[in-house]
Amino acid sequence: MKIDGDTCIACGVCVPYCPMGAISLDGVAVIDQDECVDCGVCLKSGVCPVDCIIFEPAPWPRSLRVTFSDPRTEHKATGIAGRGTEEMKTNDVTGRFKNGWVGMGLEFGRPGIGTRFYDVDKVAQVLAKQGVEFEPKNPVSFLMEDVKTGKIREDILNEKVLSTIIECLFPIEKFKAVIAALKEVAKEVDTVFSVECINRADPDGSYPLRKLLVEMGIPHYINGKQCVGLGRPLAEGGN
Amino acid sequence: MTHSLHRRGTAESLSEDYVLLCLPAIGMNDDGHDPKLQEFLRIALRHDPKNIGGITKGNMYSHKPEEVVAAAHGIVHAVFDNQDTVTQVLRELKEADLGMSVVVSGIFENVDECLEKAGLKHHTANFSLGIWGKTEKLPSNDILEVTTMCGHGLIASNLVKAMVEEIKAGTKTPEAAAKELAPQCACGIFNPARTAKLLVAMAAK
Numbered sequence: 001m002k003i004d005g006d007t008c009i010a011c012g013v014c015v016p017y018c019p020m021g022a023i024s025l026d027g028v029a030v031i032d033q034d035e036c037v038d039c040g041v042c043l044k045s046g047v048c049p050v051d052c053i054i055f056e057p058a059p060w061p062r063s064l065r066v067t068f069s070d071p072r073t074e075h076k077a078t079g080i081a082g083r084g085t086e087e088m089k090t091n092d093v094t095g096r097f098k099n100g101w102v103g104m105g106l107e108f109g110r111p112g113i114g115t116r117f118y119d120v121d122k123v124a125q126v127l128a129k130q131g132v133e134f135e136p137k138n139p140v141s142f143l144m145e146d147v148k149t150g151k152i153r154e155d156i157l158n159e160k161v162l163s164t165i166i167e168c169l170f171p172i173e174k175f176k177a178v179i180a181a182l183k184e185v186a187k188e189v190d191t192v193f194s195v196e197c198i199n200r201a202d203p204d205g206s207y208p209l210r211k212l213l214v215e216m217g218i219p220h221y222i223n224g225k226q227c228v229g230l231g232r233p234l235a236e237g238g239n
Numbered sequence: 240m241t242h243s244l245h246r247r248g249t250a251e252s253l254s255e256d257y258v259l260l261c262l263p264a265i266g267m268n269d270d271g272h273d274p275k276l277q278e279f280l281r282i283a284l285r286h287d288p289k290n291i292g293g294i295t296k297g298n299m300y301s302h303k304p305e306e307v308v309a310a311a312h313g314i315v316h317a318v319f320d321n322q323d324t325v326t327q328v329l330r331e332l333k334e335a336d337l338g339m340s341v342v343v344s345g346i347f348e349n350v351d352e353c354l355e356k357a358g359l360k361h362h363t364a365n366f367s368l369g370i371w372g373k374t375e376k377l378p379s380n381d382i383l384e385v386t387t388m389c390g391h392g393l394i395a396s397n398l399v400k401a402m403v404e405e406i407k408a409g410t411k412t413p414e415a416a417a418k419e420l421a422p423q424c425a426c427g428i429f430n431p432a433r434t435a436k437l438l439v440a441m442a443a444k
Contacts, residue, residue, distance in 0.1 A: 016397040017423070041393050041423060071242070071391040072294060072425055083391070084241060089314075090264035090340040091363040105241055111383060112392050113376050162392050165241065186371040194245045195368040207364050221367040223253050223346045225244050228354060229362035230332060231264065231340035 001036050001043060003029045007052035014042045014053065019162060020114050037114055037162045039069035061156045068139070068161035083107070084165040085137050088198040091227050095235025102172050102209055103198030104132070109163035110194045117143070118157040119189040124150030124166055126185040130178050135167035175212060242390025243316070243344040243428050245367045247383050250346065252437065255320040257345040258428045259283065259328065261337070262314035268338060275337040276311035282331045283317035290318040292427015300421035300431065307427070316428045322353050329357035381441050385434055389424035398423070406442040413438045
């Protein structure tokens with residue numbers, strides 16, 4: 001995102017709209033290009049009285065910023081707008097998350113901090129060593145040099161985005177080891193990441209993962225998401 | 240796409256915050272799905288939603304509700320502020336048998352009560368284990384309670400602070416401030432009714 005300095009009247013109205021705090025006033029409004037993630041909030045809010053906010057599509061690798069930061073932009077590789085996949089939302093139809101397995105999503109930069117891909121790379125490599133399966137349709141998986149190592153391609157490591165998600169899957173027996181590894185690598189990243197875990201309910205309605213979290217003393221929010229089984233056709237083993 | 244997960248707040252505040260999502264599974268039942276998503280939104284609109292929206296168009300604070308309905312594609316959302324309404328909407332969705340996947344975000348215990356009354360059962364859960372890493376970079380918790388209602392992070396902390404200052408100065412009502420924040424959340428999962436109450440509490444500090 002850029003400001004046309006010749007048109008800007010320095011009213012400052014756009015400044016608080018930037019989720020990254022990358023806009024400041026220095027005679028006129030200016031955008032710190034290194035911190036800007038091209039989310040487009042400043043432009044699409046429509047608050048500029050003189051229409052001096054500009055978006056010009058950037059070449060690779062900066063072009064990643066808008067794709068990962070503006071959820072209205074569709075990832076060409078996945079055909080899905082947003083930053084991840086359908087994950088558990090359509091599990092009643094896809095059967096992607098089966099009993100005995102845990103899905104995990106780590107959303108880097110969320111909430112509201114932003115992330116560089118070098119932090120994603122650190123954690124992805126740690127997860128790979130735990131033997132997780134990275135979701136092949138997830139946009140970050142497309143940016144890995146090798147999904148077996150989790151290594152993210154070198155040329156994008158310093159690119160900053162509003163947030164990005166690693167999605168993976170593993171047997172519930174690995175959960176304790178994965179969490180232990182994550183706790184360690186969390187000390188080494190320069191951003192935040194929000195952690196989610198997906199679990200298919202057993203036939204009696206209980207979630208084995210919830211029991212395991214209690215046993216491990218790991219708190220989870222009192223609120224979360226539940227797929228309610230209305231999708232058709234139901235996946236094998238559906239309700 | 241975990242945008243309705245990780246909403247922060249107290250049990251009291253979150254008990255007035257439920258997001259329903261409706262979507263097809265790509266490549267499995269997405270042929271001709273738009274009318275089904277439109278019907279989901281029409282059902283929602285009969286029950287005084289606090290917001291509706293879809294990523295292709297925006298939400299009811301940036302467009303007319305009928306425009307949001309007409310543009311339904313991919314995934315749509317509706318926000319409600321009480322269990323009775325969620326229960327009634329779920330009953331009507333079950334009756335409508337749209338064949339689309341439906342997800343409910345909210346306090347697990349409360350959502351399960353709604354499901355039971357509507358004759359439904361939970362299938363798969365997504366649990367939030369919270370925020371890890373360099374958490375000292377985060378804004379205060381009261382700001383996060385507002386900003387995490389847009390899971391894509393499009394509502395800036397500084398904008399929330401600016402709204403609080405305007406409420407304190409008497410230049411904006413909490414309701415107007417919440418409605419000014421709402422259009423930034425493109426999907427329409429932001430809850431302006433809950434936000435207004437949170438802003439009142441922040442302005443009183």
